Amino acid sequence: xxxxxxxxxxxxxxxxxxxxxxxxxxxxxxxxxxxxxxxxxxxxxxxxxxxxxxxxxxxxxxxxxxxxxxxxxxxxxxxxxxxxxxxxxxxxxxxxxxxxxxxxxxxxxxxxxxxxxxxxxxxxxxxxxxxxxxxxxxxxxxxxxxxxxxxxxxxxxxxxxxxxxxxxxxxxxxxxxxxxxxxxxxxxxxxxxxxxxxxxxxxxxxxxxxxxxxxxxxxxxxxxxxxxxxxxxxxxxxxxxxxxxxxxxxxxxxxxxxxxxxxxxxxxxxxxxxxxxxx
Numbered sequence: 001x002x003x004x005x006x007x008x009x010x011x012x013x014x015x016x017x018x019x020x021x022x023x024x025x026x027x028x029x030x031x032x033x034x035x036x037x038x039x040x041x042x043x044x045x046x047x048x049x050x051x052x053x054x055x056x057x058x059x060x061x062x063x064x065x066x067x068x069x070x071x072x073x074x075x076x077x078x079x080x081x082x083x084x085x086x087x088x089x090x091x092x093x094x095x096x097x098x099x100x101x102x103x104x105x106x107x108x109x110x111x112x113x114x115x116x117x118x119x120x121x122x123x124x125x126x127x128x129x130x131x132x133x134x135x136x137x138x139x140x141x142x143x144x145x146x147x148x149x150x151x152x153x154x155x156x157x158x159x160x161x162x163x164x165x166x167x168x169x170x171x172x173x174x175x176x177x178x179x180x181x182x183x184x185x186x187x188x189x190x191x192x193x194x195x196x197x198x199x200x201x202x203x204x205x206x207x208x209x210x211x212x213x214x215x216x217x218x219x220x221x222x223x224x225x226x227x228x229x230x231x232x233x234x235x236x237x238x239x240x241x242x243x244x245x246x247x248x249x250x251x252x253x254x255x256x257x258x259x260x261x262x263x264x265x266x267x268x269x270x271x272x273x274x275x276x277x278x279x
Contacts, residue, residue: 001065001068001069001072001087001090003224003226003227004065004087004090004091004094004224005065007094007099007103007226008094011094011099011102013093013094015063015064015065015090016032016033016034016036016063016064016089016090016092016093017032017033017061017062017063017064018030018032018059018060018061018062018063018064018067018086018089019031019032019033019060019061020056020060021052021055021056021059021082022037022248022252023042023049023052024042024251024252025042025256026041026042027039027040027041027042027219027251028040028041028042028081028082028085029085029248029251030064030082030085030086030088030089031089031244032064032089035243035244035245036089036092036093036241036244037089037241037244037247037248038085038086038088038089038091038092038219038222038223038241039085039088039219039220039222039241040081040082040084040085040088040193040196040197040219040220041081041192041193041194041197041218041219041220042081043080043081043194043197043198046078047078047079052082055071055079055082058070059071064086064089064090065090067086068083068086068087068090071083071086077199080197080198080199081197084193084196084197084220084223087223087224088220088221088222088223090223090224091222091223091224091225092222092240094224095107095222095225095240095267095269100225100269103226104271104272105225105226105229105269105270105271105272106269106270106271106272107267107268107269108267108268109265109266109267109268110266110267110268111129111130111133111237111266111268112268113130113133113235113237113268115188115213115235117133117134117137117138117188118137118138118139119138119139120138120139120187120188120212121138121139121140121142121185121186121187121188122134122138122140122141122142122186122187122188122189122190123142123143123144123176123182123183123186123188123189123190123208123211124141124142124143124144124190124191125144125145125176125189125190125191125192125195125204126144126145126191126192126194126195126217126218127143127145127147127152128192128217128218129217129218129237130190130217131165135165135167135168136167138188140169141167141168141169142168142169142170142171142182142186143168143169143170143171143172144171144172144174144176144179145171145172145173146172146173146174146175147172147173148172148173149170149172149173152170152172153165153170153172175200176191176195176200176204176207177200177203177204177207180207183204183207183208183211184207184208184209184210185210186208186210186211187211187212187213188211188212188213188214189204189208189211189213189214189215190213190214190215190216190217190235191204191214191215191216191217192216192217192218192220193216193217193218193219193220193221193222193238194218194220195216196216196220196221196223197220201216202231205231205232205233209232213234213235214232214233214234214235215233215234215235215236215237216228216233216235216236216237216238217236217237217238218237218238218239219238219239219260219264221236221237221238222238222239222240225269229271234270234271235268235269235270236268236269236270237266237267237268237269238266238267238269239260239261239264239265239266239267240264240265240267241263241264242263242264242265243263246263247263247264250263251263
């Protein structure tokens with residue numbers, strides 16, 4: 001928050017004003033008076049809609065940094081996903097190509113991941129995107145996820161027990177931090193933005209301190225790239241919703257299998273002076 005405040009002052013920008021809170025079945029979403037909207041994965045489930053309504057009513061009309069400060073003072077882990085979403089909302093106006101370039105951050109469209117993976121040991125924390133980018137294109141491919149095997153894996157039995165998807169070393173049903181011995185051997189670690197929401201990203205970064213490339217991905221990590229680059233991350237992939245109402249019309253509808261990225265601009269960020277070797 002302090003980094004973002006200094007950047008708003010440096011660039012002479014007005015701070016966004018908090019205007020709406022939406023809690024979906026998967027995401028917590030915050031919007032400002034300019035109809036910008038940011039998402040964070042819902043990790044905590046112990047706050048009722050009535051409680052969220054009361055919290056939001058106290059914050060509407062306030063600058064987002066003030067909202068974040070008020071929530072931080074409550075010191076409640078249950079509010080962390082809301083704080084992350086608001087932090088992304090605060091960061092959004094600072095993530096234009098022009099303002100990123102002034103901070104020596106390179107922004108590119110799409111999800112290319114131009115780093116060399118052949119011969120590398122790769123770890124993906126949070127089973128999701130990047131599967132095809134890494135599968136059969138590296139020496140070892142490890143996937144870590146809090147979900148149990150039955151939520152992710154499929155099996156065939158006729159010719160002996162076969163587990164699918166193949167070509168992946170799975171570490172499921174536990175926090176990735178429980179596998180520090182494996183993380184310490186990896187060359188590339190890419191972790192879901194949900195690790196920010198559940199506050200495991202710092203421990204995971206330390207466990208993977210030997211990795212050449214450490215990155216974050218997903219809608220939950222739209223917030224302040226400057227901070228994460230200072231913490232030793234060197235790659236970020238995130239998204240920005242193009243149009244609030246168009247997205248919400250689908251996100252709040254009856255169909256829960258919609259393709260979220262179809263409604264988002266996808267981008268990658270790297271620190272210019274610390275870019276690793278590319279293909």
